[in-house]
Amino acid sequence: MFRFVIRNIAKFILLMVAVSLVTFVLVSVSPIDPVQANVGQAAYVNMSEAKRAQLAEYWGVNTPLWERYANWFGDLLHGDLGTSLRFNAPVADVIATRAVNSLALMATAWVVSGVLGFGLGILAGANRGRPIDRIVKGYCFLLASVPTFWLGLVFLIVFSVWLGWFPFGFSVPIGVSAADVTLADALHHLALPALTLSVVGVANIALHTREKTIDVLESDYVRFARTRGLSTWGALRHHGLRNLALPALTLQFASISEIFGGSVLVEQVFSYPGLGQAAVTAGLGGDVALLAGIALFSAAFVFGGNLIANVLYGVVDPRMRKGAKAHA
Structure with a gap:
């Protein structure tokens, strides 16, 4: 029984790490531009470069994948799933x-x-x-x-x-x-x-x-x-x-x-x-x-x-x- 519990706990931890990592990788290689997708095509075209850069920094577009994942995983270890930028609320609440x-x-x-x-x-x-x-x-x-x-x-x-x-x-x-x-x-x-x-x-x-x-x-x-x-x-x-x-x-x-x-x-x-x-x-x-x-x-x-x-x-x-x- 002890081995069964330990084995399944290890499987669960590895599964969580693999799922989260794959999710970050898939989002990073996605052709979707988060800024353009959330502000709309018309608003994005008429937006100034400074405003685009500000929103890109807010969405973390230019942040390297491994840095984003490390920051997110560190917060996760403290029980924080982060903030949903689309719903403007903590992920746990959503x-x-x-x-x-x-x-x-x-x-x-x-x-x-x-x-x-x-x-x-x-x-x-x-x-x-x-x-x-x-x-x-x-x-x-x-x-x-x-x-x-x-x-x-x-x-x-x-x-x-x-x-x-x-x-x-x-x-x-x-x-x-x-x-x-x-x-x-x-x-x-x-x-x-x-x-x-x-x-x-x-x-x-x-x-x-x-x-x-x-x-x-x-x-x-x-x-x-x-x-x-x-x-x-x-x-x-x-x-x-x-x-x-x-x-x-x-x-x-x-x-x-x-x-x-x-x-x-x-x-x-x-x-x-x-x-x-x-x-x-x-x-x-x-x-x-x-x-x-x-x-x-x-x-x-x-x-x-x-x-x-x-x-x-x-x-x-x-x-x-x-x-x-x-x-x-």
């Missing part, structure tokens, strides 16, 4: 504000996609070769090939423009102060983006659960239960759910990176003010401090999901624990 919306969106989509995928997988596996099985497989194969942003646009046209059931975007009603926003308003704006993200995430868990259900139904202990008079669903309920639930839950935790990546596209389509939208804004504006902070947060989030998945793998399959001990 991330804290936007993370609430993103985590609500991803958590809702994660739970809905997991429950729906698990249910559809069991339904398809228990009815192998029947029409319902072919429908579920076709649905999953179709969704696996559909881009998230395209599905979001379709949902926006159908449910917001044609039917008028949901708002066109944002996380709160336009023109309403934060104090007057109710929980019902927030959930109404969250529903369609979460539905888009959850529908896309159903395919993997459903197909995996279907194959696992087929394996369970063909196992000796389920066949023995069937000979005792239990129905297919009774045998699954009493003898197969644990063998189905743990692998599905493990796969669901491993898919956190996909949920996070999909949320970036969904937030852009629905103008939902989360971390994904802030990352795009920071990238297009050359706000390296904010982009690095969001990259670190997202990397830590995905690392945590993968770590939980690895632990659950050992719970599901004891052979992995024995192999890890033998390797150690």
Whole structure:
């Protein structure tokens, strides 16, 4: 256990350093001029050279990459993520504000996609070769090939423009102060983006659960239960759910990176003010401090999901624990 903890702490530290360094390098080689991108083309053309130089110094355009990274990393060791030049606020405050919306969106989509995928997988596996099985497989194969942003646009046209059931975007009603926003308003704006993200995430868990259900139904202990008079669903309920639930839950935790990546596209389509939208804004504006902070947060989030998945793998399959001990 001690080696496991130390090894994962070392991996986490190396991951944070690598992610932050790659972020700074990518921003430095980007063709985007932060000054021009943030003041606009017309204002930049009419701006004096002195003013351009002042803004370039403010954005750190002429500061060498390694100096900028060293200054930022030194502040990070003291708990300071820097200041977002695009939002004119501390990076930690911007991330804290936007993370609430993103985590609500991803958590809702994660739970809905997991429950729906698990249910559809069991339904398809228990009815192998029947029409319902072919429908579920076709649905999953179709969704696996559909881009998230395209599905979001379709949902926006159908449910917001044609039917008028949901708002066109944002996380709160336009023109309403934060104090007057109710929980019902927030959930109404969250529903369609979460539905888009959850529908896309159903395919993997459903197909995996279907194959696992087929394996369970063909196992000796389920066949023995069937000979005792239990129905297919009774045998699954009493003898197969644990063998189905743990692998599905493990796969669901491993898919956190996909949920996070999909949320970036969904937030852009629905103008939902989360971390994904802030990352795009920071990238297009050359706000390296904010982009690095969001990259670190997202990397830590995905690392945590993968770590939980690895632990659950050992719970599901004891052979992995024995192999890890033998390797150690």
